[in-house]
Each structure stands twice: as C-alpha cells, then as structure tokens.
Amino acid sequence: MRRIGTIARAAVVLLLCALLAACVDRPAPQQPPPPTTVAAAEPTRLVVGIDALGAGFNPHLLAHQSVVTTALATLVLPSVFRPDATGTLHLDETIATSARVVATDPFTVSYELNVKASWSSNAPIAAEDFVYLWEQMRSQPGVVDAAGYRLITDVRSRAGGKAVDVVFSRPYPQWQQLFSGLLPAHILKDAPGSWTGALAGGLPASGGPFRIVSVDRARGEIQLTRNDQYWATPAALDQIVLRRVDPTTMADGLRVGDVDVALPEASPMVRQALSALGPGVRVQEAPQPVVTDLGMRADGGPVSDPRVRHALAWLLDRAALRAAVAPDALVADAFGLAPAEPGYAPTAPAGAPVHPDPGAAERAFTAAGYVRDADGRWGRDGQPLRLVVGAAAERPQDVRLAEAIAAQLDAAGVGAAVVAPPAVDLFAGGPVPPTPPPTSAPPTPTDAAPGPTPATPSSTGSSAAPTSTPVPAAPGGVQVDLLVLPRVVGGDLGSRLASDYGCPHPTTGVAEPPATPTGFCFPALQPLLYRLLTEPADPATTAAVERVLWAQLPALPLFEPVTLVVSTPAADAATGIGPGPLQTGPMTGAQRWVQPTE
CATH class of the missing domain: 3.90.76.10 (Dipeptide-binding Protein; Domain 1)
Structure with a gap:
C-alpha cells in the first residue's frame, strides 16, 4: 500500500509541474514579413505619327492602299x-x-x-x-x-x-x-462581305510578330502589341501605336517625345513645320508604292473614244495639278515602272499628251465629232459634253485632285462634276453613289465617321459660276468618266502591266471575271501582255506595250507620292529606321526595334 501511495504522490507532483510550466509566458511566434510590392514594369512602346488611318487594311484592294496598310501587312500578315x-x-x-x-x-x-x-x-x-x-x-x-x-x-x-x-x-x-x-481563311471565308467589310476595321488575326488589338477611328489610333502566339523570334517592343497627327502636332510631339517616328506625306507645309525642330531631327524620303493616275473610262460614255481621251489629256496641265495637291511628288511618265523604281525612264513618245496643248485638243475633239459653241463649250449633236470625275471619299488628296482636274476642264469648255463615293465602290468599276465631295476637305473622312450621305454631285469649275449642269442622281448611281486612280507599283513589271491593262478572260470557276476599274480592254494588246506575264522579261516587248498604251491612253500618269520618314536621334538609335523596300516601306523590320531612350 505504501508503494501505491508513493506512486500517487509522484503523479500529483508531475501534474503540478506541468500546470506550472503551462502558465509561464512564452514569446509569440514570429509572423512572416509582409510581402514586398513589386511595381509592374511599364510596357515598352513606340509611337508612329501618321496622316490618316485610311479606308481599310486589305493589302490586296486598291481601295485600301495606304502607308498604314503597307505597314500592317508587313508586321501582321504572313x-x-x-x-x-x-x-x-x-x-x-x-x-x-x-x-x-x-x-x-x-x-x-x-x-x-x-x-x-x-x-x-x-x-x-x-x-x-x-x-x-x-x-x-x-x-x-x-x-x-x-x-x-x-x-x-x-x-x-x-x-x-x-x-x-x-x-x-x-x-x-x-x-x-x-x-x-x-x-x-478560317475567319473570313464564311463571313458576309469579308473581303472588304471584315478588313475595314482591322485584321482579325495575326500571322506575324505583332497583332492589332484596337483600331480607334474617333481618336485616330491603331494599337499593335507583341503577338504572344508567334512561333519565331518575338518582337522586342511590347507595343507600337500608329497615331493620326497633323503637321503642327507632329512637330510638337517629336519635340517633347510624344511621337518617336513620323511618316507624313511630303509637302511644303510639313517640311516647314519640321524645320522648326532644327538639325536634330532626321528627315528621309520614301517614295510610296503607288502612282496616282487619272483613269479614263474605256467601256462606255464619251471617254470610250481614244480621241476624246487624248483631247482631255491635252487640256490638262499636269504640272499645275501636281503643284496644287502634291508638289513634292515625283513626276510619272510611264505606265509600268514608277519613278522610284530601278530602270525607270519616261516612255512618252514625241507628241504624247504630257503637256497642255489646246490646239492638239481641238483637233482631237473635232476628229471625234465635237464642236465648240458660241460660249466656248464643247458638245456633239447639240448636246454639251459633260463628264463625271470621281475620287475616293477616304482619300482627301484624291478629292482635291479631282476638283482641280474638273476646274481645268471647265475652264477649257468641258463640263465636269465631281463625285466622292466610297473607295470600294469607285474602284469596283460600276455605277457609284452620286456623292458630292465635302465642302472642305477634312483630315480623313472615314477616320471619324462612315462615308458621306449620297446626294447630287456638285459642279466644280473655275472661279466664275460653273456652266456645267450637275449630274442627276439616278437610282442605280452614276457612271464615272474620269477617276483618280492609285496604281500599285513594285514587284514584277509584266504581272502588273497584265493586271492593270489586260482583258480578264473567263476561267473555270469564274465565268465573268471583273474588269479593271476603267473597263479598259484592247484585244490587240493582249498577246504582248500575255508574253510579258508568262515569259522572262523582255525590254522590247515592254517598250511595245508602253507605245500602245500611250496611243490608247487608258489613263494619264500623274505622279508618285513621297512619304517623309522623320525620326529623332533617340528613335534612330532604337530603330535604325529608313525608307525600307518600296513594297514594304519604312516599318520593315519593326519587330527588331526597341523603345527609344533619351
């Protein structure tokens, strides 16, 4: 019994010791330090100043040709x-x-x-x-x-x-x-109007180092970001922003660093604004991959007669037209090569209508059966000669050029009205909505809103009251006789000549292929064009094609526009930007650019 009591007392002592130990204060366990906040790195980006966003971004459409479309095709499309x-x-x-x-x-x-x-x-x-x-x-x-x-x-x-x-x-x-x-194709092939409509607001998918994340026409901005799905070397920049700016804003933006690179069309106004920046800004010239022509409708109406086409060309002062709308552009005197292309030389033969000649115009009109009335207006069979001059609403320079052409024609006795339909309608070749040009050319109509509301086109003439009658608005639209037409250059000359001046023939699957925007088709020329298309280049054949085209005059070559490539020293160091290849332009290689640093 004594042993049991001893064990019990020992147990009580151990219990008391445990209770006392539990009452002793112990330091609180250490809490982990609060997490350190790491500031997110700002995305690297470069801002490119541009004149306008353009009508759309399909590089295969005449209606969408622009500096911006060329840049996007280079960086986004495979x-x-x-x-x-x-x-x-x-x-x-x-x-x-x-x-x-x-x-x-x-x-x-x-x-x-x-x-x-x-x-x-x-x-x-x-x-x-x-x-x-x-x-x-x-x-x-x-x-x-x-x-x-x-x-x-x-x-x-x-x-x-x-x-x-x-x-x-x-x-x-x-x-x-x-x-x-x-x-x-997986996005566009089943989309209604996909060829034009789905590409008017951007490119729906990328197969290149950048992708388009937004097109904001109200603000005049396109934002590109690095394409994280790209399988090759990723772009160095996180973002490229294409921003619409006027010449003054462009110069100020370059000065303070809001704009890194600018791609305005060359003009005295732009050059003057840039001159205020001093020698620290680099200015290079980059001819655009287009030549501006005056297309002449050859498949109907008074201009279908080549004698009338020549008469109109002899009435026009091309130098004055260029001085009025694109004084820094390159003079174009060929149907194939552009002035900026290697090997270019004027192809106009002696006597070609490259300079105004009222006497030659009168002889050509007379040969075509036209006479001048007592007021000096040209007409035939008692009906005055009235023409419709078309320019794409989304191309302000083209609209100004069309108005200048109409003014020269009106002053020479030919009635002319100007219409400015959407580019897609104008270059499709058929009747167009009879849309008048804006009373004052905005920076770019489609950057802010859809195309203008159709209405009866206005007459455009000299400073005196125009004598021509406006073209009546018809339910099916009006047929354009003369159109300001961008002709894409670069690439294979034979393919371009065949595309621009050939007669489309039915093929399997396309029974009625579309004609060219002017409807020109001269069967005697087709064997020469076909030879250029399917055989190695032959200078003699090319020269023969040029002679036929000057004789038929489906269009009157005018000029090749020039873009200025403007960059600060910091942007030069970060990009090495230059004019680039004619076909792909100054933003070629932008996936290797880095953010400029001061």
Whole structure:
C-alpha cells in the first residue's frame, strides 16, 4: 500500500509541474514579413505619327492602299516571300520551309509550310489560306496584281494542310510574287462581305510578330502589341501605336517625345513645320508604292473614244495639278515602272499628251465629232459634253485632285462634276453613289465617321459660276468618266502591266471575271501582255506595250507620292529606321526595334 501511495504522490507532483510550466509566458511566434510590392514594369512602346488611318487594311484592294496598310501587312500578315532592301524576294522560312517548281507540264509549285506557323487564333497557317486568297484575287473587283492568280487552275492541300501544290495553266516565271499578305481563311471565308467589310476595321488575326488589338477611328489610333502566339523570334517592343497627327502636332510631339517616328506625306507645309525642330531631327524620303493616275473610262460614255481621251489629256496641265495637291511628288511618265523604281525612264513618245496643248485638243475633239459653241463649250449633236470625275471619299488628296482636274476642264469648255463615293465602290468599276465631295476637305473622312450621305454631285469649275449642269442622281448611281486612280507599283513589271491593262478572260470557276476599274480592254494588246506575264522579261516587248498604251491612253500618269520618314536621334538609335523596300516601306523590320531612350 505504501508503494501505491508513493506512486500517487509522484503523479500529483508531475501534474503540478506541468500546470506550472503551462502558465509561464512564452514569446509569440514570429509572423512572416509582409510581402514586398513589386511595381509592374511599364510596357515598352513606340509611337508612329501618321496622316490618316485610311479606308481599310486589305493589302490586296486598291481601295485600301495606304502607308498604314503597307505597314500592317508587313508586321501582321504572313508572306511566303519577302523583299530585301533591293527588292529581291527571299523565302520567309517562318512561313514556308521550302517553295519550288516541281513540274513543268502542268507548271506546278510545291510549298512546304512551317509546321509551327499559326494564326493568333491558334488555327494553323495552312492550305486553306492559299485557296482563299486565290479565289478572291481572281473573282473580286478592284484587286491589286491579279494576273498571276488568274493563271492558277488548282490549289491542292497535302500533309493535313501543311503542304500546298499550286497548278498553273501556263508557266509563270514570277510565281514567287504570289501568296504574300495571306489572310485568315478560317475567319473570313464564311463571313458576309469579308473581303472588304471584315478588313475595314482591322485584321482579325495575326500571322506575324505583332497583332492589332484596337483600331480607334474617333481618336485616330491603331494599337499593335507583341503577338504572344508567334512561333519565331518575338518582337522586342511590347507595343507600337500608329497615331493620326497633323503637321503642327507632329512637330510638337517629336519635340517633347510624344511621337518617336513620323511618316507624313511630303509637302511644303510639313517640311516647314519640321524645320522648326532644327538639325536634330532626321528627315528621309520614301517614295510610296503607288502612282496616282487619272483613269479614263474605256467601256462606255464619251471617254470610250481614244480621241476624246487624248483631247482631255491635252487640256490638262499636269504640272499645275501636281503643284496644287502634291508638289513634292515625283513626276510619272510611264505606265509600268514608277519613278522610284530601278530602270525607270519616261516612255512618252514625241507628241504624247504630257503637256497642255489646246490646239492638239481641238483637233482631237473635232476628229471625234465635237464642236465648240458660241460660249466656248464643247458638245456633239447639240448636246454639251459633260463628264463625271470621281475620287475616293477616304482619300482627301484624291478629292482635291479631282476638283482641280474638273476646274481645268471647265475652264477649257468641258463640263465636269465631281463625285466622292466610297473607295470600294469607285474602284469596283460600276455605277457609284452620286456623292458630292465635302465642302472642305477634312483630315480623313472615314477616320471619324462612315462615308458621306449620297446626294447630287456638285459642279466644280473655275472661279466664275460653273456652266456645267450637275449630274442627276439616278437610282442605280452614276457612271464615272474620269477617276483618280492609285496604281500599285513594285514587284514584277509584266504581272502588273497584265493586271492593270489586260482583258480578264473567263476561267473555270469564274465565268465573268471583273474588269479593271476603267473597263479598259484592247484585244490587240493582249498577246504582248500575255508574253510579258508568262515569259522572262523582255525590254522590247515592254517598250511595245508602253507605245500602245500611250496611243490608247487608258489613263494619264500623274505622279508618285513621297512619304517623309522623320525620326529623332533617340528613335534612330532604337530603330535604325529608313525608307525600307518600296513594297514594304519604312516599318520593315519593326519587330527588331526597341523603345527609344533619351
């Protein structure tokens, strides 16, 4: 019993010790330090000042041609071949690992596509994109350089769409010119109006180092960001912002660093604004890949007679027109090469209507059956000669040029009215809404709002009251007799001449291919154009084509616009920006640019 008692007392002592130990204060456990807040790094970006956003961003449409469209196509859209600084094409292996002629009968080109190449939507860049572009180029009106695509008879898919065989009806030596600026077929092929409408507000997917995240026409801004889905070397910059600015704002922005690079069209006003910045700003000239022509409708109306076309050309003072709207532009005197292209030389023969000659104009009008009345107005069969001059509403310089042309014609006794329909309608070649030009040219109509409301076009003439009668508004629209027409240059000369002046022929799948914007088709010229298209370049054939075109005069070449490439020293160091290849422009290589630092 004594042993049990001893054990019990020991247990009580141990219990008391444990209770006492529990009552002793102990230091509170240490709390982890609060997390350190790390400031998010500001995205790197570069701001490019531009004149206008333009009508849209399809690089294959005449209606959408602009400095901005060229830049976006270069940075966002995939191309099988790309030009170097000299214009020589090289395979872009981020898109295709090989492209070669594999058969000559029929002529067949095989493309092996990069298995990693994909759109930012995660769809692969594949054969369906080749098919979509081919089908649109041979069937849609107002496209750029369609002749090569019209030689294609089939586009076949292999390897789950990652290999493509393209079959031609005839050998095509310049096949490397094709399939640049591929578009995302999986998004566009079933979208109504996709060829124009879906690309008027941006590019829905990217296959290049940048992608478009927003197009804000009200603010005049396009924001590009690095394409995180891009499979090749990523862009160095997080963002590129294209911002619409006027010359004064552009100069101020460059001065304070709000604008890094500017791409305005060359003009005395712009040069004067930039001169205030002093020698610290670098200004380079970059001719644009377009020539501005005065297209003359050849498939109907009074201008379908080549004698009338020559008479009108002899009435016009091209130097005065250029001085009025584009004094810094390059004079264009050829139907093929542009003044900025290697090998360019004027092709106008002696006696061509490149300078005003009222006597020659009178002789041509008289030969076509026209006479002048007592007021000096030209007419035939008792009806005055009245013409409609068209310019795209989204191209303010073109509208000003159309008004200057109409004024010169009116002063010479030819009634003229100006219409400014949407570019897509004008370059499609058919009747257009009879839309008058704005009373004062805004910076860019479509940057702020849709096209103008159709109405009866206004007459434009000399400072005196115009004597011509406005063209009546008809339910089906009005037919344009003369149109300010951008002609895309660069690339293969033979393909361009065949595209711009050839007669489209029916093909399998396209029974009625669209005509050119002027409707010009001269059957005697077609064998020469076909030879230029399907055989190696021949200077003698090119010269013969130029002679025929000066005799038929489907258009009157006017000038090649010039863009200024303006950059600060910091921007020069960060970008090395220059004019770039004619076809891809100053923003070629922008994926390697970095943010300028002062």
